[in-house]
Amino acid sequence: MLDTHLHHKEEHLQSSDLLTDIVIGMSDGLTVPFALAAGLSGAVGNQVNLIWVAGIAEIAAGSIAMGLGGYLAGRTEVDHYNSEIKKEFWEIENKTEVEIEEVRSVFRNWGLSEQVQEEATQEIIKDKQRWVDFMMKHELGLEVPDPKRARKSAFNIGLSYIVGGLVPLSPYFFVSEAINGLKISVIVTLICLFIFGYFKSKITGIPPLLGGLRVMMIGAAAAAAAFGIAKLIEG
DSSP states (O other): HEEEEEEHHHHHHHHHHHHHHHHHHHHOOOOOOOOHHHHHTSSSOHHHHHHHHHHHHHHHHHHHHHHHHHHHHHHHHHHHHHHHHHHHHHHHHHSHHHHHHHHHEEEEEOOOOOHHHHHHHHHHTTSSSHHHHHHHHTTTTTOOOTTTTHHHHHHHHHHHHHHHHHHOOOOOOGGGSHHHHHHHHHHHHHHHHHHHHHHHHHHTTTTTHHHHHHHHHHHHHHHHHHHHHHHHOOO
16 A cells, blocks of 8 residues: 555656646747747748748757756756755764754644654654655655656756747748748747646646636747847848
8 A cells, every 4th residue: 555655656746747847848949939930030031941940940959958957957956955865864973862852843743742752753763764864854845856857857848848849930841931931830839828828727726718828928929029129120
């Protein structure tokens, strides 16, 4: 029964991490190349190939940058946990009574009786590794990080960025005039942004329709601003 519970918890956490990575990569992937393509559409006229080149270059650079950011975040989480666990071992060795009282304090906050507090405390401190694990989780609120999390996060975010970025860029491969590509890109991308925002909001507990409209409007505003600025610069 315990093994089943732990297995379920691990799957839940991994699923949550994957969803977070997809949201991070996809949201930027849909918005940034969309704004770039819209801006270029207001400046290049019929030179659609420039939008292809610039768009693909941006998606490549953006996916690498976003993936690297995810990798560094994952490594930071692991490094932080390792640093804190070393501190806990040191404190158990050098501030033993203080650490024992902190264990009691956790059980006291749970509302256990003094007798049960003492029995539970003595049981925990019999094993240093178990003691440290207990303090990491219940004093510091830190879970053991997945050592492969950094690499997984980099891959998930980078791939999500590429998938998202190809949505606004793809219409330009089938047209000869940039403005026609922009019209199709706007329709396709805004629909995708709404769908993305809808499901993202549903997962996070925000009203889905409101969340979908919010994400869609942010993308539209970014693209409109880029297009307008390009037109002003072009004169």
